[in-house]
Amino acid sequence: MSTLCDALKxxxxxxxxxxxxxxxxxxxxxxxxxxxxxxxxDFITSDLALRWAMQPQGVQRATWARRLCMVRRFASWLSTxxxxxxxxxxxxxxxxxxxxxxxxxxQQEIGRLMAEAGRLASPTGMRALTYATLIGxxxxxxxxxxxxxxxxxxxxxLQSGVLAIRETKFGxxxxxxxxxxxxxxxxxxxKQRDRRCPRCETKAFLVSERGQRVQGCAARRTxxxxxxxxxxxxxxxxxxxxxxxxxxxxxHYFATRRLIDWYRSxxxxxxxxxxxxxxxxxxxxxxxxxYIEAVPELLQLATERLGPSHxxxxx
Numbered sequence: 001m002s003t004l005c006d007a008l009k010x011x012x013x014x015x016x017x018x019x020x021x022x023x024x025x026x027x028x029x030x031x032x033x034x035x036x037x038x039x040x041x042d043f044i045t046s047d048l049a050l051r052w053a054m055q056p057q058g059v060q061r062a063t064w065a066r067r068l069c070m071v072r073r074f075a076s077w078l079s080t081x082x083x084x085x086x087x088x089x090x091x092x093x094x095x096x097x098x099x100x101x102x103x104x105x106x107q108q109e110i111g112r113l114m115a116e117a118g119r120l121a122s123p124t125g126m127r128a129l130t131y132a133t134l135i136g137x138x139x140x141x142x143x144x145x146x147x148x149x150x151x152x153x154x155x156x157x158l159q160s161g162v163l164a165i166r167e168t169k170f171g172x173x174x175x176x177x178x179x180x181x182x183x184x185x186x187x188x189x190x191k192q193r194d195r196r197c198p199r200c201e202t203k204a205f206l207v208s209e210r211g212q213r214v215q216g217c218a219a220r221r222t223x224x225x226x227x228x229x230x231x232x233x234x235x236x237x238x239x240x241x242x243x244x245x246x247x248x249x250x251x252h253y254f255a256t257r258r259l260i261d262w263y264r265s266x267x268x269x270x271x272x273x274x275x276x277x278x279x280x281x282x283x284x285x286x287x288x289x290x291y292i293e294a295v296p297e298l299l300q301l302a303t304e305r306l307g308p309s310h311x312x313x314x315x
Contacts, residue, residue: 002033002037004033004036004042004043004044005037007078007082008026008029008030008074011074011078012025012026012029014077023215023216023217024216025070027217028067028070029071029074032049032052032067032070032074035048035052035055036048036052042084043082043084043085043086044071044074044078044085044086045086046086046087046088046089049068049071049072050068050088053065053067053068053071054093058236064093068088068092068093071088072087072088072090075087102248102252102253103244103245103246103249103252104252104253105245105250109230110139112230113135113226113227113230113232114135114136116226116229117131117132117134117135118132120222120226122209123209124196124197124209125196126207126208126211127209129189129192129193130206130207130208130214131219131222131226133185133186133206134148134214134219134247135223135250136182137182138247138251138254139253140178140182141163141176141182141254142250142251142253142255142279142280143163143165143176143251144248144281145216145219145220145247145250145251147281148206149204149206149213149215149219151165151204151206152203152205153190153204153205154203156186158183158187158190161177161178161179161180161182161183162176162177162178163175163176163177165281172281174278174279174281176279186205190205193207197211199211200212219247223246227244228242228244232244232245251280255276255280258276259273259276
């Protein structure tokens with residue numbers, strides 16, 4: 001085992017001991033160390049870090065910057081042990097962060113995605129069961145994908161119909177009530193999970209074919225493949241699924257449908273919006289207002305609701 005590989009293990013162990021999960025970064029940095037070994041490099045240089053970060057083609061510059069940022073943090077720590085280590089300069093791949101335009105699913109698209117997820121092949125059938133349930137859960141609750149995958153069995157109260165979302169984004173926790181239909185589906189999933197996977201090695205509610213917690217990268221990859229099969233993504237070659245809907249977009253679907261229903265029902269959306277922000281776990285109601293600006297139908301409904309008396313406001 002190489003010195004760099006050993007150093008990475010120490011780095012990951014230290015970061016996790018300090019409370020950081022570091023799942024994605026640990027995998028990504030593992031690929032970086034493999035790249036260094038292929039280059040026969042004994043230490044990190046800015047040139048090697050930059051070349052590796054820019055390897056993926058057909059992605060946004062922000063993806064390159066994120067990869068390089070992971071290397072910078074690792075290199076900063078490693079430089080205290082190995083003085084040969086070069087720490088890539090900040091903003092070497094700086095890019096303006098652009099908020100990805102959400103894909104607002106139609107009910108027909110969701111139906112096709114769930115049907116295709118239900119056809120995923122695996123020896124026990126757990127893969128199809130878990131991904132169909134995951135899509136349904138995200139659609140019905142607007143949870144962040146990471147929040148759904150982080151749910152433990154103890155977090156899902158099937159008696160009261162409440163999900164405990166613990167220490168999620170921004171360190172916040174909250175309780176999310178679910179409808180009876182969603183509770184029934186989750187109860188059915190739990191029974192089938194326990195029957196098909198009686199010796200699960202995890203306390204996770206949603207489990208993989210091997211009885212382990214489903215990892216975010218695996219969920220995103222599988223959903224991209226499902227989206228490709230149903231025609232929502234166009235393959236770009238080299239087994240890449242191209243760009244298209246993401247698991248995160250179910251959250252946008254949930255939020256926009258609620259807002260559209262409120263507008264059409266004549267409710268005072270301004271008064272209702274803080275409730276939705278709390279439900280979604282937003283730290284600032286301004287983040288929830290963004291959905292109105294991002295979806296043309298919502299923007300039109302908001303404009304109509306304001307009425308002609310507001311049409312001649314500040315220009």
